[in-house]
Amino acid sequence: MLEVEEVCAGYGRSQVLFDVSVHAERGAVTCVMGRNGVGKTTLLNTVAGLLPAMSGRIALDGGDVTRSRPHRRVRAGIGYAPQGHGTFAPLSVAENIAVAREAAGRAGPEAVEEALELFPRLRPLLDRRAGLLSGGQAQQLAITRALVTDPKVLVLDEPTEGIQPSIVAEIEGVIRKVADRGVAVLLVEQYMDVALRLADEVAVIDAGRVVHAGPRASLEDGEARRLIAI
Ligand SMILES: Nc1ncnc2c1ncn2[C@@H]1O[C@H](COP(=O)(O)OP(=O)(O)OP(=O)(O)O)[C@@H](O)[C@H]1O
Numbered sequence: 001m002l003e004v005e006e007v008c009a010g011y012g013r014s015q016v017l018f019d020v021s022v023h024a025e026r027g028a029v030t031c032v033m034g035r036n037g038v039g040k041t042t043l044l045n046t047v048a049g050l051l052p053a054m055s056g057r058i059a060l061d062g063g064d065v066t067r068s069r070p071h072r073r074v075r076a077g078i079g080y081a082p083q084g085h086g087t088f089a090p091l092s093v094a095e096n097i098a099v100a101r102e103a104a105g106r107a108g109p110e111a112v113e114e115a116l117e118l119f120p121r122l123r124p125l126l127d128r129r130a131g132l133l134s135g136g137q138a139q140q141l142a143i144t145r146a147l148v149t150d151p152k153v154l155v156l157d158e159p160t161e162g163i164q165p166s167i168v169a170e171i172e173g174v175i176r177k178v179a180d181r182g183v184a185v186l187l188v189e190q191y192m193d194v195a196l197r198l199a200d201e202v203a204v205i206d207a208g209r210v211v212h213a214g215p216r217a218s219l220e221d222g223e224a225r226r227l228i229a230i
Pocket residue numbers: 011014016034035036037038039040041042043083
């Protein structure tokens with residue numbers, strides 16, 4: 001569904017990603033792992049179009065999006081919940097959701113109802129300003145915003161970072177359900193236990209390069225573990 005082929009990217013003259021290739025398949029969770037600063041967020045920002053690729057190719061459902069603007073990629077089916085959630089603090093929860101749905105222009109109003117069924121805790125909070133939400137609630141809102149764009153690929157950057165275990169379990173449950181509905185999930189995750197529960201495929205990045213890729217079971221490999229160890 002999502003093909004990232006030999007992508008190079010960075011900031012100004014500082015190159016961060018070197019020939020990174022990652023694929024996310026329909027119905028599967030592909031977990032990108034690696035230590036702090038190795039380029040995980042840079043990769044997702046390049047996929048979402050917030051950062052241009054210096055070279056390489058990004059394709060969604062066979063269509064080339066490498067040079068597409070971010071809003072075009074949302075419309076094409078890339079739903080992104082960035083690291084630290086990135087919700088609009090002055091807007092209410094309902095307004096955050098409405099902005100995302102309208103920007104995507106591809107999902108009907110039922111998409112909001114479906115997303116709220118996945119995150120029922122947000123329902124009583126619809127009129128609350130997003131800036132007043134707890135970290136766990138804000139992360140759920142960020143994922144909801146990505147879901148109401150009716151994505152073909154759901155791209156999540158550390159959705160469990162700094163979140164209490166019971167909410168992590170809920171978020172994991174939603175990610176699994178979304179994948180089981182046929183969405184491709186590209187998930188950046190630093191925690192081994194979460195990856196071991198959720199991932200179908202893993203890619204480990206070190207210093208801007210994919211240094212390991214394979215099915216979840218390959219994480220048992222000592223070398224893969226060493227590359228992730230914090
Ligand atoms: N806007 C920017 N301008 C310049 N350099 C940046 C910028 N954003 C990130 N970098 C650098 O790019 C490298 C990769 O950063 P990135 O945020 O992709 O890492 P990460 O793997 O997501 O780390 P973390 O686990 O801490 O989220 C780092 O060296 C970082 O300092």
